Amino acid sequence: MGPLVPDIISNNMNFIVAMIIGIFFGAILEQAGFSTSKKLVGLFYGYDFTVLRVFFTAGLVAMLGVIALDHFGLLDVSLMYINPTFLWSAIGGGLIMGLGFVIGGFCPGTSICAASIGKIDAMIFIGGTIAGVFIFGEGYPLFENFYKAADMGSPQMFQTLGISQSLFAFLFVALGLISFWFTSIIENKVNGIKKPAIRFTPYYISMGLLGVVLALSAFVFTDRKANLTQKIENLNYVNSYPLDTMNVDEFALCLTKILECDKYQGIDFRPEKEQEQFPLPRTTSMTINRLFEKDAYKTLSIRNKISIFIADDELTERKMAIIATELGYKHVRILRGGLNNFVASILNYKPMENPKTKEEIYTNRFRIYASQQIPIILKEFKPRAKNNKEKKPKRIIGGC
Amino acid sequence: MNENTNYMNPYLAGILLGLLLVATIYITGRGLGASGAFKSVAVTGAEIVAPTHTGSAKFYKEYSAEHPGKSPMMNWLVFEMTGVIIGAFISGLISNRLDLKFEKGPRSTTKMRVAGAIIGGMLWGIGSQLGRGCTSGAALSGMAVMSTGGIITMFAIFGGAYMFAYFFKKFWI
Structure with a gap:
C-alpha cells in the first residue's frame, strides 16, 4: 500500500x-x-x-x-x-x-x-x-x-x-x-x-x-470509505453478511492458555478509555477510520494470523469485520456476542444447578474454572499500550 | 536559427504528466513542485551572506523549524529540480532545441524583456510564498489531491493572468 x-x-x-x-x-x-x-x-x-x-x-x-x-x-x-x-x-x-x-x-x-x-x-x-x-x-x-x-x-x-x-x-x-x-x-x-x-x-x-x-x-x-460506511448503516445487510465467528468459550480457552493460540490476534474496537481500563492481551487497538489506512494494512495482512474483531457488542464487530472483508482482508473473525457476552457468560458465570448432558458438564466445569482464572490473568497482564498506540504515522510534508 | 517547434501532442503530454504525478504521489505521498527549490536556494544564499541575520529573522527561523537539522539544499524539491534541469536538457538535445537564445515579443525591446523577466520572477517569488506553492506545487499537485487551497490558487493564478494580460500586450504580441 x-x-x-x-x-x-x-x-x-x-x-x-x-x-x-x-x-x-x-x-x-x-x-x-x-x-x-x-x-x-x-x-x-x-x-x-x-x-x-x-x-x-x-x-x-x-x-x-x-x-x-x-x-x-x-x-x-x-x-x-x-x-x-x-x-x-x-x-x-x-x-x-x-x-x-x-x-x-x-x-x-x-x-x-x-x-x-x-x-x-x-x-x-x-x-x-x-x-x-x-x-x-x-x-x-x-x-x-x-x-x-x-x-x-x-x-x-x-x-x-x-x-x-x-x-x-x-x-x-x-x-x-x-x-x-x-x-x-x-x-x-x-x-x-x-x-x-x-x-x-x-x-x-x-x-x-x-x-x-x-x-x-x-x-x-x-470513494470506498464513504461507500462502505454508508453500507454498514443497513442493518439487514450487516446481519445477513456471512462472517466467521469465534465463540466465547474458545476465546476463554485462548486467554487461559489451555489452547495454543498463536495464530490469533485480537483487534480491539472498543473506545480508548475502555481499552485502558480493561486491556486484553495480544490485541491491537483499532478504529473504523484506521481500518482504511496503511497502519491497519500492516496489522491485518500479517501472514497466517487470524484477526478476531472485538467490540462490546456483536453489531459493531460485524460492521467492522464487513468493512475489513470488503477491503480485501482475509481471515477475519468476530467474537460471537461481543465482549458483553464474554463478560456475562464467562467472567460473571453463574454455575449450572445440575448439568445433564456431557457437553453441559464440560462447559460448566470449564466456565467455572475460567471465571476464576481469567480475572487473575487479566489483572497480571500489563498492556504495552504505548507501543501499540501513539505510533500513528504522520502525514507526509510536501508543498513548496 | 529557428527553433524546432515540433512539440508533443498536448493531450498526450498531459496524460504522461498526469501519470508521472500519480506515480509521484504513490511513491512519495507528495506531489510535484518547483518554487520550494527556489526557496531553498534563497535561504541558503541568505545563510551564507548573513548568518547572524538568518539566525534572528522570523522567516528563516520558521523555515529551519519546519526543516530541522538539515541544510536547506537537502530538500526533495531541490533534487527534483536538479532532475528537471537534466531532463529538459536531454529533451532539448534530442529535439534539437539547445541554443543560447534571448526571447522576446516582436514589439518588445530587450530592456523591456529583461525588466519583465526580473519583475515577473520577483512576483512569482513573493506570490509562491503566499500561495504556498506555484503552478506545480499548488495548482497542479493541488488539483491532483483535490485540495481546496490548491484549486483556489490555480484559479487565482490563471484568472489573475487573464485580468492583467491586456495591460502587457506590448510585451508579447
Whole structure:
C-alpha cells in the first residue's frame, strides 16, 4: 500500500527518486513546449492554448489516478500531502503569480526548463524569482498576518462544496472537456483558421471518447470509505453478511492458555478509555477510520494470523469485520456476542444447578474454572499500550 | 536559427504528466513542485551572506523549524529540480532545441524583456510564498489531491493572468 516512502523506499533513497521523477518532469515539460515564454503566454492572448491542454489534462488524469488508487486500496490517502488552505493568501498569492506570469512569461518550473535549453530570459527570470523569495523573507513581518489568515486546515474541494467526491471529479473533468472545446474555437478565431475546432475525424472522435471515459470513471472509482460506511448503516445487510465467528468459550480457552493460540490476534474496537481500563492481551487497538489506512494494512495482512474483531457488542464487530472483508482482508473473525457476552457468560458465570448432558458438564466445569482464572490473568497482564498506540504515522510534508 | 517547434501532442503530454504525478504521489505521498527549490536556494544564499541575520529573522527561523537539522539544499524539491534541469536538457538535445537564445515579443525591446523577466520572477517569488506553492506545487499537485487551497490558487493564478494580460500586450504580441 502506498505511499512507499518511508517504509519501502527510505528517506535517503527518496532523494534519488526525486531526481528521477524530476528528469521525467523536465523532459515532459520540454517536449510539450513549455521551454519558451512565447508558447506559455499564448494562453493569455488566445493564440496558443497548449498550456491549458497539458496542464488541465495532467491535473485531471492525476486526480482520477489518485481516486482510483484509493478505490483499489493501493494508496493511503490519509498519509498523502494535501495542500493546506489559507483562503486569503491563496487568492492573493495566486493573483500576484498571475501578474508575474504575464510580465515574466514563465512560472518557476517552466523557467528552469527553458533555462536548461539555453533561454537567457529564463535565466534572468530565475534570478528574479530567487530575489522575490528573499524579498518575501525580509518583508515577512509585513506579510505574516495576511499569510496566516483564514486558516481552514487541509480540506478537499468536494468537502468544501459539500458534494460527493465522485460528483466533484465528474464535474471537474466535464469542466476540463468544455474548456478544451471552447478554447479551441477561440484559438482558431485568433489565428484566423476557418476550419471548425472539432471535426469528425478519428483523432477528435477518439479524444472525445477518451474524455467521456475519464469523466465517467469518476463514478466507477467510488470513494470506498464513504461507500462502505454508508453500507454498514443497513442493518439487514450487516446481519445477513456471512462472517466467521469465534465463540466465547474458545476465546476463554485462548486467554487461559489451555489452547495454543498463536495464530490469533485480537483487534480491539472498543473506545480508548475502555481499552485502558480493561486491556486484553495480544490485541491491537483499532478504529473504523484506521481500518482504511496503511497502519491497519500492516496489522491485518500479517501472514497466517487470524484477526478476531472485538467490540462490546456483536453489531459493531460485524460492521467492522464487513468493512475489513470488503477491503480485501482475509481471515477475519468476530467474537460471537461481543465482549458483553464474554463478560456475562464467562467472567460473571453463574454455575449450572445440575448439568445433564456431557457437553453441559464440560462447559460448566470449564466456565467455572475460567471465571476464576481469567480475572487473575487479566489483572497480571500489563498492556504495552504505548507501543501499540501513539505510533500513528504522520502525514507526509510536501508543498513548496 | 529557428527553433524546432515540433512539440508533443498536448493531450498526450498531459496524460504522461498526469501519470508521472500519480506515480509521484504513490511513491512519495507528495506531489510535484518547483518554487520550494527556489526557496531553498534563497535561504541558503541568505545563510551564507548573513548568518547572524538568518539566525534572528522570523522567516528563516520558521523555515529551519519546519526543516530541522538539515541544510536547506537537502530538500526533495531541490533534487527534483536538479532532475528537471537534466531532463529538459536531454529533451532539448534530442529535439534539437539547445541554443543560447534571448526571447522576446516582436514589439518588445530587450530592456523591456529583461525588466519583465526580473519583475515577473520577483512576483512569482513573493506570490509562491503566499500561495504556498506555484503552478506545480499548488495548482497542479493541488488539483491532483483535490485540495481546496490548491484549486483556489490555480484559479487565482490563471484568472489573475487573464485580468492583467491586456495591460502587457506590448510585451508579447
